[in-house]
Amino acid sequence: MSLARLAGALGAGDLSPREAVEHYLRRIEAIDGELNAYITVRADEALAEADALERAHVRGPLWGVPVALKDVIDVAGTPTTAGSRILADYVPKQDAHVVVRLRQAGAIVVGKLNLHEFAYGALTTSPHFGPAHNPWAPERICGGSSGGNGAAIAADLVAGSVGTDTAGSIRIPSSHCGVTGLRPSTGLVSNRGVVAVSPSFDAVGPIARTAMDCALLLAALAGHDPGDPTSVDAPVLPYGELLGEGIRGLRVGMVTSLVDAADPQVAGSIETALGELRSLGAELVPVTVPLLEHAGTIQQAMQFQEAADAHMEWLRTRLSDYGADVRARLLVGLFLPPDVYESGRRGRARACEELRVIFERVDLLAAPTMPVLPPRIGTETVEIGGRETLYRLALIPYNSPWSLAGLPVASVPCGFVEGLPVGLALVGPRLGEPTVLRAAHAFQQATDWHERRPALATPDAGRAAPP
Amino acid sequence: MAATPSPAELREIAEKQGVFPTDEDLEAVRAFLAILLPAFEELERLVPPTAPHE
Numbered sequence: 001m002s003l004a005r006l007a008g009a010l011g012a013g014d015l016s017p018r019e020a021v022e023h024y025l026r027r028i029e030a031i032d033g034e035l036n037a038y039i040t041v042r043a044d045e046a047l048a049e050a051d052a053l054e055r056a057h058v059r060g061p062l063w064g065v066p067v068a069l070k071d072v073i074d075v076a077g078t079p080t081t082a083g084s085r086i087l088a089d090y091v092p093k094q095d096a097h098v099v100v101r102l103r104q105a106g107a108i109v110v111g112k113l114n115l116h117e118f119a120y121g122a123l124t125t126s127p128h129f130g131p132a133h134n135p136w137a138p139e140r141i142c143g144g145s146s147g148g149n150g151a152a153i154a155a156d157l158v159a160g161s162v163g164t165d166t167a168g169s170i171r172i173p174s175s176h177c178g179v180t181g182l183r184p185s186t187g188l189v190s191n192r193g194v195v196a197v198s199p200s201f202d203a204v205g206p207i208a209r210t211a212m213d214c215a216l217l218l219a220a221l222a223g224h225d226p227g228d229p230t231s232v233d234a235p236v237l238p239y240g241e242l243l244g245e246g247i248r249g250l251r252v253g254m255v256t257s258l259v260d261a262a263d264p265q266v267a268g269s270i271e272t273a274l275g276e277l278r279s280l281g282a283e284l285v286p287v288t289v290p291l292l293e294h295a296g297t298i299q300q301a302m303q304f305q306e307a308a309d310a311h312m313e314w315l316r317t318r319l320s321d322y323g324a325d326v327r328a329r330l331l332v333g334l335f336l337p338p339d340v341y342e343s344g345r346r347g348r349a350r351a352c353e354e355l356r357v358i359f360e361r362v363d364l365l366a367a368p369t370m371p372v373l374p375p376r377i378g379t380e381t382v383e384i385g386g387r388e389t390l391y392r393l394a395l396i397p398y399n400s401p402w403s404l405a406g407l408p409v410a411s412v413p414c415g416f417v418e419g420l421p422v423g424l425a426l427v428g429p430r431l432g433e434p435t436v437l438r439a440a441h442a443f444q445q446a447t448d449w450h451e452r453r454p455a456l457a458t459p460d461a462g463r464a465a466p467p
Numbered sequence: 468m469a470a471t472p473s474p475a476e477l478r479e480i481a482e483k484q485g486v487f488p489t490d491e492d493l494e495a496v497r498a499f500l501a502i503l504l505p506a507f508e509e510l511e512r513l514v515p516p517t518a519p520h521e
Contacts, residue, residue: 294513297506304503316485319492328495331488335472335480335500340507346514 003065003160003213004240010064017050017064017108020159024066024110028157031456035133037151039071039081040112049108061240062220063106068158070146071112072119072195073204075099082195083115083126085321086314096193097225098162098204105220110158113148117326119164119197120307121145122172122395123377127323131377134177135454136420140374143176145169149207150177156457160208160217166197167299168399170205174411175369175423180440180450181207182214185431186406187232189218190225198306199230200348201299201403210450211410211440215239218433234431242434243441248281250439253362256286258398262371263384269415269422270368273443276414277366280442287358287365289401291351296396298351299404301336301344308333352405359429364439369411369423371398398425408433410440413449421449469508471501 001009009015025043032038046066053064069075072082074092076099081087099109114132116124124147125131132147134140135154142150146163150173153161163170165183174181182205189204196202206217219239225231254274259267278284291298308315311330319327358365372382375391382391402409407427414424424443428436444450472480474493481488488496 294506294510297503297510300503301507301510312484319486319488324491324495327488327492328499331481331486331492331496332499332503334484334486335477335496336503336507339511342516343507343510343514346516347510350514 001159002209004210004216006159007062007065007216011059017053018047020064021046021050021066021108021110024158028111031155032157034138034456035135035151035155036130037114037132037148037155037157038068038111039083039114039129039148040079042078042109042111045078046108046110053106053108060104060106061216062102065107065159066110067102067107067160067162068111068113068149068152069099069109069161070115070119070149070163072115072164073098073162074193075109075112078112080112080195081129082119083117083129085128086318087195088128092193094193097190097228098221099193101220101223102162107220113146113152113161115148116145117323118195119145119166119169120326120329122168122392124148124173125377133377134374135456136178137374140376140420141176143172143370143374146207147173149173150179153177153179153207153209154454154457156453160206160213162204162217162221163207164194165203165205165403166201167303167403168395170207171369171399171409171411171423171425172395174207176374176421178413178421178449178452179207180210180214180413181205181411182218182433182437183402183409184218184222184433185408187230188234188431188433189221190223190228190231192225192228196310198303200302200306202230211412211437211444212240212243214410215243215437215441237434239433239437243438245438246281247277247439247442250282250364251362252277252282252284253287253358253365254284255289255292255365255367257288257292258367258371261384262368263373265417266368266371266373266422269417270424273414273424274366276443276446277439280446285362287362289358290354291347292397292401294347295351295401295404298344298347299400301340301347304333304336305341348404351401355405355407363435365427367425367427368398369425370395373417373420402427406430408436410436412440412443413452414447415449416452469504471497471504
């Protein structure tokens with residue numbers, strides 16, 4: 001059941017918050033042993049919060065809806081491990097700003113989700129908490145860094161979730177797990193109380209079944225936070241109410257270089273999806289993004305140093321407690337010449353300007369979220385068109401350009417290849433979430449890719465009846 | 468094109484910052500830098516400090 005339908009059922013009194021929480025707790029108990037999506041399950045706390053909600057006089061738009069959070073987002077009294085040994089015993093005293101907002105909307109946090117250590121990688125194969133397994137093929141990765149989110153939503157282990165995205169960490173697992181994710185415009189959602197990767201690019205956002213679910217979650221999450229220097233003072237919109245206008249006449253720029261460079265089977269699914277957008281009335285135009293091939297370098301010029309700065313004290317005192325890949329990535333930031341960061345800032349300014357000009361001609365950009373299918377756990381390389389390349393390098397051109405400019409991006413399921421999901425990225429201008437979500441919703445009204453579920457997510461899996 | 472610093476050079480830079488990586492750590496870092504440093508040099512040429520876009 002989608003978050004939107006569940007919220008409707010709760011609001012109508014068809015089931016209680018306790019029943020909703022108990023349903024997901026049963027599924028987690030029965031299924032998560034195969035997936036390892038959760039690091040912490042807040043069973044007792046969630047049930048108590050559900051009972052308290054039933055006694056409350058005010059009912060928010062997410063009243064009684066169970067949600068789960070990537071384990072970099074603070075919930076008072078519950079560990080925030082960041083998937084690391086270093087924070088394994090850290091228990092925050094305060095809720096993150098987004099948790100405050102979710103609680104105000106009536107949501108119930110049922111647990112904290114697995115991720116790539118410190119949200120600094122795309123595999124979610126933690127040396128400390130074990131890998132998250134892809135529900136469509138458990139021997140394969142979920143992507144990351146919000147991999148637990150992708151697995152939990154795909155396997156119906158929670159109604160909605162919140163992840164983070166610095167260079168693709170919401171979009172990649174959404175694509176690989178066949179679910180819908182939205183990286184909002186940088187600054188639209190507060191980062192306060194969230195473990196940082198690179199503050200210039202970090203964004204908190206929803207991962208759920210549908211664009212409507214993401215819109216409902218975003219409406220709860222978004223809002224100016226004076227306590228977060230990266231937060232922008234933008235109007236909070238009723239995103240869920242802005243989806244119904246269709247996309248007739250919308251100008252969609254196809255980023256043809258990214259389609260052409262993807263695995264041919266993935267590209268085939270994307271081209272079919274673009275045809276669907278055209279049949280819905282969108283006007284498709286080919287677009288070239290000038291700095292595309294340099295976007296990853298530009299982001300890395302800033303990100304490596306910001307990440308090293310954020311971790312400097314632990315690099316000095318806890319270096320051996322990092323997993324090898326994250327340790328190396330963090331150390332790189334210590335060795336870059338001082339002018340690299342400024343080059344990155346200049347490159348970002350130019351890329352933002354070039355994209356601003358492109359968005360004078362189009363309303364949206366469309367591209368593959370990922371150029372490849374999820375690789376097997378333990379595999380570092382992928383093959384694209386007969387050429388072997390490192391997975392971590394292959395994903396960069398598909399994700400960094402939009403992170404770099406702080407743009408909103410949705411990933412929606414748009415097909416399957418060899419039984420594995422493929423995601424379509426819809427990119428909007430800055431603060432263009434309504435258009436991105438409207439297009440994603442229109443696409444999902446016309447297709448059923450987002451409704452397909454892996455075998456272990458069928459309603460009777462785990463012997464738990466649907467609410 | 469700048470050469471990738473040697474392990475000894477990297478160790479000196481790290482230790483000045485109070486960080487003490489292992490030999491394996493430094494080899495992993497050198498693999499990153501071998502890709503990154505040429506790309507950063509190209510970026511510097513692409514957007515020099517006096518670029519009119521700034």
